[in-house]
Amino acid sequence: MTQDTDPTKVGTQAAPAESDHAAQHQDAAAAGADQAAGLSPAEQRIAELEQEAAELKEKWLRSEAENQNLRTRAKREVDDARQYAVQKFARDVVEAAENLRRALSSLPAAREGEDTVLTKIREGIESTERSFISILERNGIQCDDPSGKAFDANQHQAMAEQPSGEHAPGTVIQAWTPTWTLHGRLLKPAMVVVAKAGG
Secondary structure, three states, X not given: OOOOOOHHHHHHHHHHHHHHHHHXXXXXXXXXXXXXXXXXXHHHHHHHXXXXXXXXXXXXXXXXXXXXXXXXXXXXXXXXXHHHOOHHHHHHHHHHHHXXXXXXXXXXXXXXXXXXXXXXXXXXXXXXXXXXXXXXXXXXXXXEOOOOOEOOOOXXXXXXXXXXXXXXXXXXXXXXXXXXXXXXXXXXXXXXXXEEOXX
16 A cells, blocks of 8 residues: 655654754753853852952952062162262262372372471371271272273263373373272262373
C-alpha cells in the first residue's frame, strides 16, 4: 500500500520541529550563560564588592607611592636647606680667609737675619690661616688653587688674559683668589689670569 506524501504537508510538519529545536538550543545557551555566571544575587554582590576592594587597594597603593615620593622630596629639600642655609655667611667668612692670605703676601719674603718681630708676625698669621682653613674644612668649605689647571667657566672668573710661551692657551697661569666651594657647591669662583696664544 502506497502512502501519499504531500510535499507541502511534509514541509509544514518539519518546520515546527526545527523551530522547537532552535528554541531549545537558545534556552540551553541562556541557561549555560546563567550557569556560567553561576552566581546568586548575593554572590554577584560579593563579586562586585571584591572588585571594588581591588580597585580601592590599587588606588591606595598608587597614592601611597606618591606620598612616599613627596616625603622623599621634602626631606631632600629640608636637607639641602639645612646644608646650604649658611651659604651667605660662608661667603663672607671666606673673605676673611682671603684677607689673611693677602696679609701674608704683603710681607717681605723670609730671609736670614730678618727682624724677629717680622718673623713672629709672619708665623702668627700663617698659624692663624692654617687654623682658620681647618675650621672651614670641618664645616664643608673647601678652597682649591686652580693655578696650572685648565680654565673652567663654572669654577673660575677670568680677570685677564696674557700671552704665555710656557702654558697652553686656556690654562690658568695665575690665581688671585682660590675657588671656594660649600659641600661641593660653588661658593665663590676663583679670580684668575688665563694664558692665551701668541706668547
